[in-house]
Amino acid sequence: MKTQLVSIFLIFMLCLYNCEKVPSTKDFILEEVDLIPEGVAVDSRTGIIYIGSTYKRKIVQITPDGTVSDFISQEQDSVWSILGMKVDAENGLLWVNTAHIHEVMPLINPLPNKDWLTTISVFDIEKKKLIKEYQLHEPKSAFNDLTIMPDGSIFATESANNEIYWISKKNDSLALFLALKDYRFPNGIEYVEKANALFVSTIQGILKIDMDSKKYQLLKERDTKHAKGIDGLTFYKDYFIGHQSSKISKFYVNEDFTEITKVELLDSGEDFDASTTGEVSKSDYYYIVNSQIQSGIDFKNRIIKPLDSLEKVIIRKKRLND
Incomplete structure (x- = not known):
């Protein structure tokens, strides 16, 4: 009996030692410095990370061991x-927002066409094949981020005209869901089932949109307005994760999702350079640390800066504490 107890104790200590050795943060380094990435998606079945490139107009994939390859070529x-992306793991689909915003970033959208163009596109992950595109035929429009409903329907932010669009699983067609008044540049979007609401980041803060009534309100904040100008937006357990270029923060909310009760820093540092979006998969958060979407572009001359002046792209995986 004594020998068994000693063995159990040793096994416990060995497990404890190994757990302590598992890093809580892991960086994946992308050698293509001119990707200028914006969107992130993760397949919970395989652990593969998908990164969308605005400049090269392609999607790269990163396996859990760090192998990088093209999911779709340039x-x-x-x-x-490529902008916002999400994986529908149950159906093996990758949903992607794309845009050609000629007057704003003609370099990053290198097309001869001077029109604004935008789509929500869906790819078969296994076949790496485009299945369908839903193009918005409205002047000067740009889909930004998207979220997937439990039934497979899609909701997306359209940032240029302050609108929310959706693709109904039942009708399989693109339609306007809501035009926002008084709130500018809807960006990150997340559906939270226990609130039965969409949450959308805007210039002014985070909006809660009730799915049944379509009524919306800005989440209250108890002190300084920390939630302004959030880019990517994700929800985990009892807080939202929001990107604000040089930092990523956790925005805790009350039980009825009407107020931000506390804000904590999740990550920041010297490596950060326009951190745009991230994605929760299980208990890990995957995100772009340095998109260089501003610093990597010479906007005056509308060209990308010399490659030797750009940094390798860092995609970070960080364990979230329960």
């Missing part, structure tokens, strides 16, 4: 710049 299927 300009494959004539895709435009």
Whole structure:
């Protein structure tokens, strides 16, 4: 009996030692410095990370061991710049927002066409094949981020005109869901089932949109307005994760999702350079540390800066504490 107890104790200590050795943060380094990435998606079944490139108009994939390859090659299927992305793991689909915003970033959208163009596109993950595109035929429009509903329907932010669009699983067609008044540049979007609401980041803060009534309100904040100008937005357990270029923060909310009760820093540092979006998979958070979407572009001359002045792209995986 004494020998068994000693063995159990040793096994416990060995497990404890090994657990302490498992890093809580892991960086994946992308050698293509001119990707200028914006969107992130993770397949919970395989652990593969998908990163969208605005400049090269392609999607790269990163396996859990760090192997990097193209999911779709540059300009494959004539895709435009890649923005928000999400994986529908149950159906093996990758949903992608694309846009050609000629007057704003003609370099990052290198097309001869001077029109604004935008789509929500869906790819078969296994076949790496474009299945369908839902193009918005409205002047000067740009889909930004998207979220997937439990039934497979899609909701997306359209940032240029302050609108929310959706693709109903039942009707399989693109339609306007809501035009926002008084709130500018809807960006990150997340559906939270226990609130039965969409949450959308805007210039002014985070909006809660009730799915049944379509009524919306800005989440209250108890002190300084920390939630302004959030880019990517994700929800985990009892807080939202929001990107604000040089930092990522956790925005805790009350039980009825009407107020931000506390804000904590999740990550920041010297490596950060326009951190845009991230994605929760299980208990890990995957995100772009340095997109260089501003610093990597010479906007005056509308060209990308010399490659030797750009940094390798860091995609970070960080364990979230329960």
